Amino acid sequence: SQQGEEDPQALSIQEGENATMNCSYKTSINNLQWYRQNSGRGLVHLILIRSNEREKHSGRLRVTLDTSKKSSSLLITASRAADTASYFCATVVNRDDKIIFGKGTRLHILP
Amino acid sequence: DGGITQSPKYLFRKEGQNVTLSCEQNLNHDAMYWYRQDPGQGLRLIYYSQIVNDFQKGDIAEGYSVSREKKESFPLTVTSAQKNPTAFYLCASSIKETLFQFFGPGTRLTVL
Secondary structure (H helix, E strand, C coil), X not given: CCCXXXXXXXXXXXXXXXXXXXXXXXCCEEEEEEEEECCCCCEEEEEEEECCCCEEXXXXXXXXXXXXXXXXXXEECCCCHHHCEEEEEEEEECCCCCEEECCCEEEEEEC | CCCEEEECXXXXXXXXXXXXXXXXXCCCCCEEEEEEEXXXXXXXXXXXXXXXXXXXXXXXXXXXXXXXXXCCECCEEECCCXXXXXXXXXXEEECCCCCCCEXXXXXXXXXX
16 A cells, blocks of 8 residues: 555635645654646655754745644645645655655646 | 756557667656556655666566666666556656655556
């Protein structure tokens, strides 16, 4: 089964609204990373949050981490058309330092 | 202009042929990775390398081979033993295995 699983699988919101995506994982982690992928392109790193951190911000992005619930959320505020993409969480597992990607959330910003 | 490049962008292969996908980085990263992505799916690790002249199998290495003769280069060969090679292939690199990865633009391989 997946180490990291994003929820929802797909999300459509109006431009200007906030978008929230969640990631759940199963085993102890070193850190959790969020990436964006535009259609047909490579992934772009957004934010890395370490296991001893609870929240990080970068521009319109806010990531939270709850290690007791083994979950993370990515919030994109004031969404724009350019935010339309797939968003992946990736966990670096403590056991072997391997990075494991989830299947992603497809975000569509409606004009 | 630092970054990671992949070539070609599109590749067509006849059944029974081996093909090699190129991946080059000038970021001075030690670690490099190859992933396969199928439509609507996440990334699956094929091979990774933490240092020159050393590499390890990932979760789906069967039918693939790699080499790491130079720090900058990590080519992937898709052999005829790979039964379903049509996919989007992504190469990535990182300073250290536990840190975030930089990705190339990808190569879309289609078997005719």
